[in-house]
Amino acid sequence: MIFCSAILFASCSVLPYRKTDHYIYLQKEKRGNQNWKLIWQDDFNGKLIDSTKWSKIPKGTADWNKHMSSNPACYAQSDGKLYLKGIKNPDTSADSRPYLTGGLYTKGKFAYQYGKIEIHAKLECAEGAWPAMWMLAEQNKYGKYPNNGEIDIMEHLNRDSIIYQTTHSYYTLNLKQKDNPPHGGTAKININNYHTFGLEWYPDRLVFTLDGLETFRYPRIKGVDPSQWPYDQPFYVMIDQQLGGSWVGKVNKDQLPVQMIVDWVKVYQ
Template identity: 70%
Template sequence: MKSYNLLFVLLFFSFLGCKQEASVIIDSYIYLQKEGREKKDWEIIWEDHFEGTEIDTTKWTRIPPNNADWGRHMTTDDMCYEIKEGNLYLKGINNPDTVSDPRPFLTGGIYTKNKFAFQYGKVEIHARLESAQGAWPAMWMLSEHNKYGGWPHSGEIDIMEHLNYDSIIYQTTHSNYTNNLGQKHNPPHGGTAKIDAGQFNTFGLEWYPDSLVFTLNGDRTFAYPRVKDADKSQWPYDQPFYILIDQQLGGSWVGKVNPEDLPVNMIVDYVKVYQ
C-alpha cells in the first residue's frame, strides 16, 4: 500500500510538472510560450469564470477614463460593474450625476495590464452582447511593454468589435504597417463574421509566431499572416500582450449614442488562455 501511495504521489507531481511546460514565466505574470508548443495540445495557463461576487483584482484592473475614442466614457465606478450568477456585467449607462462628472455616459471595462500578459497561445472569451445605438463592445489586446514604441507601432489585436445593432463582428489588426504606411490590404488586416449578438458566443484568437487566426464559436473566420519580405513593422506580434474587455459607447466609428437605448451590457461568462 505504501509503495502504491508513493507511486501516486510521484505521478501527481510529474503531472504538475508537465502542466508547467507550456510556458516560461517572466516577472511572475508574463507567460512566454515555449518553442515547439505549436505541435502539442493546448493547455490552459490562465482563466477566470467570474464565480465570486467581486472582480478578482489579482487578475483584472478596471479601466480608467482616457482621451481615446473608445475610452472617454470609461469609469471605475461600481455602477458599471456587476457579477451575478457566474457572469460579469460590463455596463454602458446614462450618467446619473453630470454635476460631479459632466460626461453624458459611463462605461465599464477591465484589463490585465501589469497582471497577466502572454506571447503566443489561444484566447477564448465566452460572452453575450447586448445591442444599442452607439454601443461598441470590444475584446482586444495591446502590447505589455511597447517594444516598438507607442500605438500603433507595437500593435493591436482586436478579437471582437461589435457596432450598434449589427449582425456582424469585426476582427482586426493594427500596426504602423497598416495604419501609418496604409498597408491594409497587403495582406488584408481584418475581416468580419456573422453573429447572433443576443446569444452567448465564444470569441477567439489563436496566436502563432507566423500568424493570427481569429475564430468564432471554434470556427476559423479570418487570419493575418506574417509576411516575410514586408516592412518589419508589419509584424509587431512577437512580444507579450495583455487583454482588454470593455463595453464602449460612442465615437467616430460607431456614431452617436441614443440615450433611450441604455443601459446596455456586455455579459462575460469566462475568459480562458491556453498555450
C-alpha cells in the same frame, strides 16, 4: 519524499510556458502542433471582480476610452456572469461626462505571448454601443502606439449582425498597408445568443475564430517592412463596453443602459 519530488518535477516539465516577472506567460517553442493546455481563466463565479486578475480601465482621451469609469454602476458580477455596462451618468455634477462605461484589463497582472484565448459572451445592442475584446502589448518592445500592434478579437457596432476582427500596427496605420495582407475581416453573429470569440496566436499568424471556427487569418509575410509583425511580444487582455465615437456613431441615450455579459475567459498555450 523522492516520489513526491518526482511528481513535482514531472508536472513542471510539461508546462507549456515559462514565466517572467511572475505574471507574463511565454509559450515554449515548438508547441504549434501540440494540444492546448489551460493556463489562465476567470469564470466570474464570485460576488466581486477578482482584483488579482483584472483592473478597471481608466478614463482616456480616445473615442474608445473617453467614457471609461470606475463607477460601481458600470460593473456587476453575479450568477457566474460579469456585466460591463454603458450607462447615462447619474451625477454630472461630480463628472460632466454624459455617459459612463465599464471595462477591465489584465495589464500588469497577466500577459502572454502565443497561445489561444476564448471569451464566451453575449453582446447587447443599442445605438452607439461598441463592445470590444482586444489585446495590447505589455512591454512596448517597439515604442509608442501603434508600433507594438493591436489585436481586436471582436468589435461590435450598434445592432449589426456582424463583428469585426482586426489587426492594427504602424504597418497598417502609418504605412497604410491594409491589404498586403488584408488586416481584418468580419463574421456573422446572432445578436440574441452567446458566442465564443477567439484568437489562436502563433509566431507566424493570427487566426481569429467564432464559436470554434476560423473566420479570419492574418499571416506574417516576408519581403515587407518589419513593422508588419509586432506580434512577437507579450500582450494583455481587455474587455470593455464602449459607447459612441466617430466609427460607431452617436449614442441614443434612450436605449441605455446596455451591457456586455461575459460568461468566461480562458487562455491556453
